[in-house]
Amino acid sequence: MMTDCSNIEMRELLPDFLHGTLSGDERSRVEAHLASCEACAAEHALLLSARRALAGLRVPHIDTAEIVAALPRPIPPIAHRPTVARHSPMLFRLAAAITFIAVGGMSVAVARSYWGEASVSSVDSVMAWRSDTARDVPTLAIADTPSAAPAATRGLAVHAAISDLNDADLESLLGELDQLEAAPLAEPESTPGGRALAGAISGS
Amino acid sequence: MTADTASGVEAPDGELISRWRAGDERAATHLVARHAPSVARYVASLGMREGVEEVVQDAFVRAFGSLDAFRGESSLRTWLFTIARRLVLDRRRSGRRRRETTELQDGDVATEYDALDSLIAEESQQKMRHAIGRLTTTQREVFMLRVNDGMSYKEIADVVGTTEGAARVHYHNALRQVKETLHDD
Incomplete structure (x- = not known):
């Protein structure tokens, strides 16, 4: 068997020379080498024969x-694709700001209506109490009938400041207290209201 | 610009790919006509006896379906060969086409290149067929890609899935083995 050529570079170029893919200079160098190298010429002939066999x-x-x-349909490049209309970012920012203001305003209004009414109602209740005590002299209701008992309870429960009463009201109040203390504790007087109350208690 | 270039016959692959992307289906026709025969020959060299056309078509469909991923770092031909090789290996693994393919076993000369019988009449070429058939699977594949398809070691490495250095070693080992076989015969 013939010994291989020691010029590795030339041997590496032989397949490319076979396919005609070498540049002009390289092709000339290989041709010159083949003319003088029997081993590379034999190798070139072997490669040519192998190519013919494989090509067959x-x-x-x-x-x-x-x-x-x-084949799949070609996908148009991005530049040719229909683009979706894009809105300016400023529009989105403006819309977001409007929404924020609207929601914030509604929140404040709701909060004010809730807390504001609560505070006002508290104040109003106090003022109403004060006006009631000022306008209506508190009296000790006498529970002549069962239905009158809650009213009497309310009357006793609402106390006006003594200092707010004028002299006439104060005297009237003391008079009523005297009558209360003078009332018998064992048996109610034979008043219509008292009889009704006794009847209700006895179940008759 | 010549008429052939304008029609796409001589246009480079990159230009034809761009034209196909722009909607020119004739560019695809030129690309298929240019590469399909070599891809089919390569598939056949891997041992496929039936279904070669199917594998070739599948390789083109897959390649064209993912041309966006084709970065152009390797040639379209190398890419097609790589896809075709993968398809052949997948079919072998799945066994779906086991009866249609001939397993390429090292030293299995009798069944590998029967297709050459009717085409290679000369005794020297029959010896050549025999010598190539004695190569290992990897040596034979690398040798064919280098000699028959004129691929560089870089392209061979991409197709076979190895390194340039390994491809070079496989080629020279194959060449030495063929020489020894021819000398012994």
């Missing part, structure tokens, strides 16, 4: 049109 592989007919028909 029986390959089934390839239907180009069928393959092309099976």
Whole structure:
């Protein structure tokens, strides 16, 4: 068997020389080397024979049109694709600001209506109490009937400041207290209201 | 610009790909016509006896379906070969086409290149077929890609899934083995 050429560079170029892919200078160098190197000339002949043998592989007919028909449709490049209209970021910012202001305003209004009414009602209740005590002299209701008892309870429960009463009211109040202390504790007087109350207690 | 270039026959792959992306389906026809025969021959060299056309079509469909991912760092042909090789290996693994393919076993000369029988009449080429058939699977694949398809070691490495250095070693080992076989015969 013939010894291989020691010029590895030339041997590496032989397949490319076979396919005609070398540049002009490289092709000239290889041709010059083949003319003077028996080993590389033999190797070149071997490669040529191998290529012919391999190129003779029986390959089934390839239907180009069928393959092309099976290919996916080309996707247009981005520059050719229809673009979706894009809104300016400023519009989104403006819309967000309007929404924020509207929601914030509504929140403040709701909070004010809730807390504001609560505080006002408290004040109003106090003022109403004060006006009631000022306008209506508190009296000790006498529970002549069962239905009158809650009213009497309310009357006793609401106390006006003694200092707020004028002299006449104070005297009237003391008079009523005297009558209360003078009332018998064992048996109620035979008043219509008292009889009704006794009847209600006895269940008659 | 020549008429062939304008029609796409001589246009480079990159230009044809751009034209196809722009909607020119004739560019796809040129690309398929240019590469389909070599891809089919490569698939056949891997041992496929039936279904070669199907594998070739599948390789083109997959390649064109993901052209956006094609960065152009390798040639379209290398990419097609890589896809076709993967398809063949997948079919072997799945076994779906086991009866249609011939397993490429090292040293299995009798069944590998029967397709050459009717085409190679010369005794020297029959010896060549025999010598190539004695190569290991990887040596044979690398040798064919280098000699028959004229691929560089970089392209071979991309297709086979190895390094340039390994591809170079496989090629020279294959070449030495073929020489020894031819000398012994």
